[in-house]
Amino acid sequence: MIRVVLPAHLKMLANVSGEVELEVAGTPSPASVIDALEATFPMLLGTIRDPLTQQRRKFIRFYACERDLSLEAIDVALPDDVQRGREPFFVVGAMAGG
Amino acid sequence: MSGVRVLVGTRKGAFVLRADGARKNWDVSGPFFGGWEVFHVKGSPVNPNRIYASQSTSWFGQLIQRSDDGGRTWNPVGNQFLYDGVPGTHQWYDGTPHPWEFARVWHLEPSLSDPDTVWAGVEDAALFRSVDGGLSWSELSGLRGHDTGSAWQPGAGGMCLHTIIVSPTNPRRIFVAISSAGAFRSDDEGATWRPINHGLHSEGLPDEDAEVGHCVHRIALHPSNPDVLYMQKHWDVMRSDNAGDSWTEVSGNLPSDFGFAIDVHAHEPETVYVLPITSDSEHFPPEGKLRVYRSRSGGNEWEPLTKGLPQENCYVDVLRDAMAVDTLDDCGVYFGTTGGQVYASANSGDSWEPIVRDLPAVLSVEVQTLA
Numbered sequence: 001m002i003r004v005v006l007p008a009h010l011k012m013l014a015n016v017s018g019e020v021e022l023e024v025a026g027t028p029s030p031a032s033v034i035d036a037l038e039a040t041f042p043m044l045l046g047t048i049r050d051p052l053t054q055q056r057r058k059f060i061r062f063y064a065c066e067r068d069l070s071l072e073a074i075d076v077a078l079p080d081d082v083q084r085g086r087e088p089f090f091v092v093g094a095m096a097g098g
Numbered sequence: 099m100s101g102v103r104v105l106v107g108t109r110k111g112a113f114v115l116r117a118d119g120a121r122k123n124w125d126v127s128g129p130f131f132g133g134w135e136v137f138h139v140k141g142s143p144v145n146p147n148r149i150y151a152s153q154s155t156s157w158f159g160q161l162i163q164r165s166d167d168g169g170r171t172w173n174p175v176g177n178q179f180l181y182d183g184v185p186g187t188h189q190w191y192d193g194t195p196h197p198w199e200f201a202r203v204w205h206l207e208p209s210l211s212d213p214d215t216v217w218a219g220v221e222d223a224a225l226f227r228s229v230d231g232g233l234s235w236s237e238l239s240g241l242r243g244h245d246t247g248s249a250w251q252p253g254a255g256g257m258c259l260h261t262i263i264v265s266p267t268n269p270r271r272i273f274v275a276i277s278s279a280g281a282f283r284s285d286d287e288g289a290t291w292r293p294i295n296h297g298l299h300s301e302g303l304p305d306e307d308a309e310v311g312h313c314v315h316r317i318a319l320h321p322s323n324p325d326v327l328y329m330q331k332h333w334d335v336m337r338s339d340n341a342g343d344s345w346t347e348v349s350g351n352l353p354s355d356f357g358f359a360i361d362v363h364a365h366e367p368e369t370v371y372v373l374p375i376t377s378d379s380e381h382f383p384p385e386g387k388l389r390v391y392r393s394r395s396g397g398n399e400w401e402p403l404t405k406g407l408p409q410e411n412c413y414v415d416v417l418r419d420a421m422a423v424d425t426l427d428d429c430g431v432y433f434g435t436t437g438g439q440v441y442a443s444a445n446s447g448d449s450w451e452p453i454v455r456d457l458p459a460v461l462s463v464e465v466q467t468l469a
Contacts, residue, residue, distance in 0.1 A: 009133060009158060013174065043174040047158040051178050052200070059157040093157045 002028050002078075003088035004037060010048075010091065014041040019088055028083050030062050031074045034091075048091055049074075063090040102424045103168065103466040104432055105149065106440055107136035110458035112151055114169040117453075121430055121444040124453045130172060131163065138205050138419055138462045139169075145213040146466050150232055152203040152218070160202055162218075162232050175232035179203070179220055182239035188222065189251040198222045198242065205419060207262035211269065219259030223250060223276040225288060238288035241274065246293060246310045253278035253313050253332075260418055261314070266321040273327065273342065278313035281329065283342050294342030298331060315358045316418040320367035328370050328397070330360040330418070335372055337397050348397025353384045359421035363446060364429040368396040371423075371431060371447060373416045382413040390433070392447050406450035407441065414439070419462035426467055434460025 004020045011017060022036040031054070038045050045051070048060055055074065056062065062069040065079045065087050081087040104115040111129030130136075131153045142148040151163040151172065160179065163172040179200050187195035201221040209215035214231040224242045226235040241247075241259075250257060261275035272284045273294075280295040298312045313332035320326065329336040329345065333356050336345040349355035356377040363369035370393045376384050383389060388407040391400040414437035424430035431447045434440040438457040441450045 007157075009155070013158075013161070043161075046160065046177050050159070052180060057157065057159060 001085045002033055002036070002082065003085055004033060005088045005090045007091060007093040009093065010044060013043050013047070016041075021085075027077045029075045029077055030056075030069060030089070033078070033089055059094040061090075061092040061094055063092055064088070100426060101468045102426070102430060103141070103146070103468060104422075104440065104442070104453065105139035105141065105151075105169065105462075105464045105466065106434055106457065106460060107139045107151070107419075107462035108434075108438070108458035108460050109135055112136040112139050112153075113454070113457060115440065115453050119426055121426075121442055126454055127169070129458075130169075131161075134158075134161075135202075136461065137202060138464075140206050140208055140464045141169075141466045142208040142213040142216075143210055144208075146468060148208070148213040148231075150206045150208060150216055152206055154202040160200070162203065162206075164232050176228065176234045179218070179224075179226055179235050180237070181224060181242070182237040186242075187248060188257065189249055191252065195248070198224070200224075201256060204258045204260045205262055207264065210264055210266060217262045217264070217272075219262050219274065221256045221258035222252075223257045223259040223279060225259055225262070225272075225274055227288070238284075240284070240289050241282060241291045244282070244291050244293070246279070250276065250279040250310065261317045263317060263319060265324045267324050271324075271341070273317060273319075275314040275317050275329075277315065278311060278332075280310045280312040281314050281317060281342055294338070295345075296343065297338075297345030297347075298336065299334070299347075300332065302332070316360045318361050318370075320362040323367040326367065326396070328360050328362060330357050330372055332356065333377070335360070335397060348393070350393070350398035350400055352391055352400050353389075357416075358418040359416050359433060361421045361423050361431070363431075364423050364425040365427075366394070366429075366446075369394050369446070370397060371421065372400070373421065373433060375415060381415045386410055386412050388412040388414070388435075390431070390443075390447055390450075403443075403447040403450070405448065406443075417461055419464075420460050422463050422465040424465045424467045430465065432463050432465055434463040436460065 100119040106113040111132040113128035116125045139151040147168045149165040153161040185198035190196035205219040207217040218226040225238045263273040265271035282291045315330045325341045327338040335349045337348045354374040390403040414435035421433040431443045436459040440453045
């Protein structure tokens with residue numbers, strides 16, 4: 001079971017509060033977690049990844065285990081603690097300046 | 099009893115303003131989609147309970163929301179706006195080829211005959227259509243594929259398709275306007291297009307009479323006379339009597355011929371409203387006086403409408419999609435400002451009252467007249 005923390009706007013859009021728990025087939029990566037997230041909550045399609053390129057939207061960040069995973073390949077395996085459900089995978093809206 | 103519903107898109111959400119036919123007492127609901135930019139909200143003329151809204155942010159991209167109960171509840175529908183085939187390039191600011199990139203939906207135009215059909219005008223400029231209530235979208239790529247498409251160039255505000263008008267008497271005829279490519283017309287339901295910019299003069303172009311490249315801000319028509327088009331261009335208010343084949347300037351005595359919004363009275367095809375703004379970059383009303391100008395002669399002669407509007411220290415803007423009219427017997431006129439006010443006139447513009455004063459910056463105003 002993968003635990004996912006969404007930013008407030010996406011929680012509202014998906015009609016959830018708190019963490020989301022997802023079953024992810026195979027070795028979980030940011031890409032496969034988001035695949036599972038979009039399958040469960042289709043209203044989130046295109047809000048985290050660009051619909052054309054399937055890459056992370058530029059103002060979205062991925063964090064886990066106190067690390068920024070945003071610049072790593074989107075299909076790289078998530079940390080073991082995330083895979084085992086001990087730590088959540090964070091989808092974060094980048095801070096706006098000004 | 100008859101009434102109106104005013105649909106307001108703002109920088110930080112959507113609002114629905116309701117009143118009976120007297121248009122005196124207003125119920126305000128919202129914000130819907132708080133924190134998101136709502137460029138446009140518009141209802142189906144066939145089924146007024148069906149309303150579409152364009153919701154976006156730089157963070158989470160584009161969503162389309164649909165209400166089937168007159169704006170009380172909303173559900174996201176399809177948001178996949180994929181250009182047809184290999185998108186190709188248009189011209190970038192420095193003159194180099196730049197790939198077409200989807201940014202957002204500026205305008206939603208529900209069909210005059212089918213509540214499930216709706217067109218979307220997007221940035222980078224293209225026209226999409228849904229025939230399933232917004233669940234899925236297909237590009238009408240004949241527009242972007244026009245011979246001139248690779249030469250289109252964005253203005254300072256991006257390259258957006260912001261105006262869509264389907265002829266009320268000929269459903270095969272569609273008008274669109276793009277900043278800053280100009281106006282285009284299709285006579286085959288959007289399969290093929292021709293520029294309709296003959297007569298436009300734009301000082302910012304090396305060839306002031308170029309076939310494309312004009313910064314058209316808005317086009318409006320009256321349903322009873324669909325060959326007569328009115329245009330607010332970057333500068334110049336223009337009129338065409340032949341469905342855009344040629345244009346003549348009708349700015350007349352306006353204090354500024356720059357502006358964004360333009361609309362036509364619901365029952366008087368030659369009564370036109372504009373809201374002059376100063377430019378180049380000021381983008382506030384001349385002399386700090388918020389004045390709607392009305393022509394009862396199809397242009398050239400304009401009278402200021404000021405009663406109830408601030409006549410000093412007013413420095414707001416009124417954007418291209420932020421003016422609308424209702425179709426009650428005494429035509430109502432509405433506009434919203436970047437200062438968050440939405441003004442209404444229940445007497446064709448003779449006097450005005452604010453419905454609300456403190457919304458986020460208003461991006462769009464549409465009105466539904468309810469039986």
